[in-house]
Amino acid sequence: MAEQSNMPDRPSSQLPEQQQAADPQQSNQSNQGFQNPVAGFGVTFKAMFKKRLTEQYPEQQKTTAPRFHGRHQLNRHPDGLEKCIGCELCAWACPADAIYVEGADNTEEERYSPGERYGRVYQINYARCILCGLCIEACPTRALTMTNEFELADSSRENLIYTKEQLLAGLEEGMVDSPHAIYPGMDEGDYYRGLVTQAAPGTEPQVAVSKGEQPASEEPAGSAVGKAASGEGAGASRGVGA
Numbered sequence: 290m291a292e293q294s295n296m297p298d299r300p301s302s303q304l305p306e307q308q309q310a311a312d313p314q315q316s317n318q319s320n321q322g323f324q325n326p327v328a329g330f331g332v333t334f335k336a337m338f339k340k341r342l343t344e345q346y347p348e349q350q351k352t353t354a355p356r357f358h359g360r361h362q363l364n365r366h367p368d369g370l371e372k373c374i375g376c377e378l379c380a381w382a383c384p385a386d387a388i389y390v391e392g393a394d395n396t397e398e399e400r401y402s403p404g405e406r407y408g409r410v411y412q413i414n415y416a417r418c419i420l421c422g423l424c425i426e427a428c429p430t431r432a433l434t435m436t437n438e439f440e441l442a443d444s445s446r447e448n449l450i451y452t453k454e455q456l457l458a459g460l461e462e463g464m465v466d467s468p469h470a471i472y473p474g475m476d477e478g479d480y481y482r483g484l485v486t487q488a489a490p491g492t493e494p495q496v497a498v499s500k501g502e503q504p505a506s507e508e509p510a511g512s513a514v515g516k517a518a519s520g521e522g523a524g525a526s527r528g529v530g531a
């Protein structure tokens with residue numbers, strides 16, 4: 290008795306059909322081999338007529354979003370006194386350890402902020418800062434905010450450490466540079482209630498002894514600055530009263 294195979298017998302007429310079915314597949318592949326590069330060039334041609342996205346920086350500068358996180362700024366009260374109270378909360382909030390603050394006491398002879406303390410040393414290291422804005426959220430007096438300035442790149446690490454002098458806001462109309470006396474008749478709370486809107490008439494900057502300045506009376510004899518302040522030099526040079 291002849292052995293029976295488990296596989297069903299296929300009619301020999303199916304073999305040519307299978308080969309016929311494989312042939313269109315091969316021809317499709319060869320067609321795709323030709324079409325793919327053409328389709329690729331199609332993408333190139335379409336892009337040639339689209340609006341260009343390239344920005345011509347730095348020749349043409351794009352305006353940033355209004356709430357862009359750029360370089361920091363230390364703000365002033367409307368009379369010119371500083372808002373920073375040297376509390377260091379910004380430094381503690383910073384995840385990159387980029388802020389260094391040293392606070393000091395105000396005195397009536399040398400007052401930088403309306404309250405008890407001010408930020409004597411203030412530095413931000415832009416080699417570390419990630420411009421996240423957590424420091425400005427932590428600041429209790431809105432002394433620290435961020436500007437839209439983003440051109441912070443530099444080739445030296447030292448230049449990337451911004452000092453208080455670089456971060457402090459400029460003087461606007463009605464302001465007098467710190468240190469100077471508190472607005473007469475006002476207290477610290479009045480500054481935060483918005484009652485001080487400009488420097489009191491006759492407000493003059495005090496001598497910044499902590500920065501190495503000397504009172505006019507202690508300046509060496511012959512100093513042009515001392516003479517100008519006392520009026521002696523001007524009178525002598527012009528021969529007033531001669």
Ligand code: SF4
Binds near residue numbers: 383413417419423
């Ligand atoms: S923006 Fe962020 S990283 Fe930069 S100083 Fe403030 S808290 Fe630190």
Ligand code: SF4
Binds near residue numbers: 373375390428430432
């Ligand atoms: S900037 Fe604000 S948080 Fe930082 S030390 Fe000054 S007052 Fe405090």
